[in-house]
Amino acid sequence: MRNVPGLEQIIEVTYLIATALFILALKWLSSPKTARRGVFAGELGMLLAIAGTLLNRGIVEYKWIVIALVLGTIIGVPLGEVAMTAVPQRTALSHAFGALCVTLVGTAEFYLRTPDVPRFMMGVLSLEVILGSLTFTGSLMAAGKLQELLPQRPITYKGQNLVNLGLLGVAIVIAGMLVAHPEKAYLFPLIVGIPLLFGVMMIIPIGGADMPTVISLLNSYAGLSAAAMGFVLDSKLLIIAGALDGASGLILSVNMSKAMNRSFSNVLFGAFGQEQAAVAGKQEARPVRSATPEEAAAILAAANKVVIVPGYGMAVAQAQHKVRELYDALTKRGVDVKFGIHPVAGRMPGHMNVLLAEADIPYDKLLDMDEINGDFPQTDVALVIGANDVTNPAARTDAASPIFGMPILDVDKARTVMVIKRSMGAGFAGIENPLYYLDKTLMLFGDAKSFVGSIVRELGGGHE
């Protein structure tokens, strides 16, 4: 089969078709109606490209390739089967795997080509392994934090940014020396090792609520390192796939940083989660109004329009299926129920949407912050489940607040606000939420899952 004339051209054509299919895959992802077709296009493109590559005349031995493909499939299947609540850490882990692949290939390419590596090649090769190795350890750390194998709380120390930027700076300087003198092969391990360390240090100061931004950023780095690998191997397919992934990660990072009102440079330098430590402590006992499940059920049943605002607390309490029962019970009574979702709710972009979709809530009821905010003044009840800072009106009104300027869900404009919360403890950022002390606010103290369950029972719905 490999004696076919024009085989090289055939392989190139498979790559060309694969590229087109990859772009179509992302294009079809724009709507839930065509999205699954997009996945199919991606799979087909991938299959074509791999089949084309395997036909390459240059391949002299298949044994290890086949073993590795089988092994990768064995590892990949369980990673595709994880629970939806574990999707953020799975995603972080897959960024780590992608970066590992790129770093290993880059390292091997260097040692195969040294001592005659052209300057430009050395430059992109450095970029490839620096981005690849920092993404590898950074993503492993992020996955560890999300899986709660590592402490979720940010760990900060004096001069942290200086140390981190210094590490990265040293790696870049060494890369520069390698570009100038590509024959100095002994420098190469440093531009792998230092970024590996930097990846760890970069994630240490990052808390759980900053994860959406960090995961997006790591996504972007993984894409860019793959694109750099495409330059090294002169593979247009890889350059394009890497550029698409890099662009996607970048768009998501910008979205996330806007939604948290952080400047993009703040994000780029990994200086997350710095401000909040100073704010905690100022707690005064102010009166709040609380309500029982019976009272909450009565108010909800009397409403015409309800907006539910879910946050990470809902995911932690695994309350999404109970929320679905509440949605059913209210909808059956003719109440209009919608969901208002903040871009940074949860631990990765779109996290809440996936959890609610898994609980069978129709996607046209899941509305983005910009879509829902105009609705709050006409809303009878805004029910906040496990969200805090993204509903804090101080972001709009109090210039002294650390989250001032952050776009929020305007739940305080609804006629009645109900907040399900374990206790009066402050949120992630340690910031007081004046929402809780408003006259129109009812605090529903308890575990999200059991509290929503009790409301559903009161409404006479649910299926135990």
Place this chain on the structure above:
Amino acid sequence: MKLDLLTSLYVFMLAAFIGFEVIRRVSPLLHTPLMSLTNALDAIAVVGAILLAGEYHAHGATLAKILGTIAIVAATSNIVGGFLITDRMLRMFKASGPKKP
């Protein structure tokens, strides 16, 4: 060689613009599947790893084989896992039935 690099830069630039335009249109609803799908597509790096592990190398063959093989494992697990979970997630997104198409 020089020309090839320039062509590659053009390709990168155009792909980045296409990426921005296409991905900007993806609804926030699907941002999680977007990330897992781009991750799977990104694992096309497996192509480079396959060539690395399978091609003949005059020197450094063992290193190339070992690193290439591990790289194939890592990328393949992303391809398989990424496509599987993206499809699983997308299957869950349903519209609210006949009353609202």
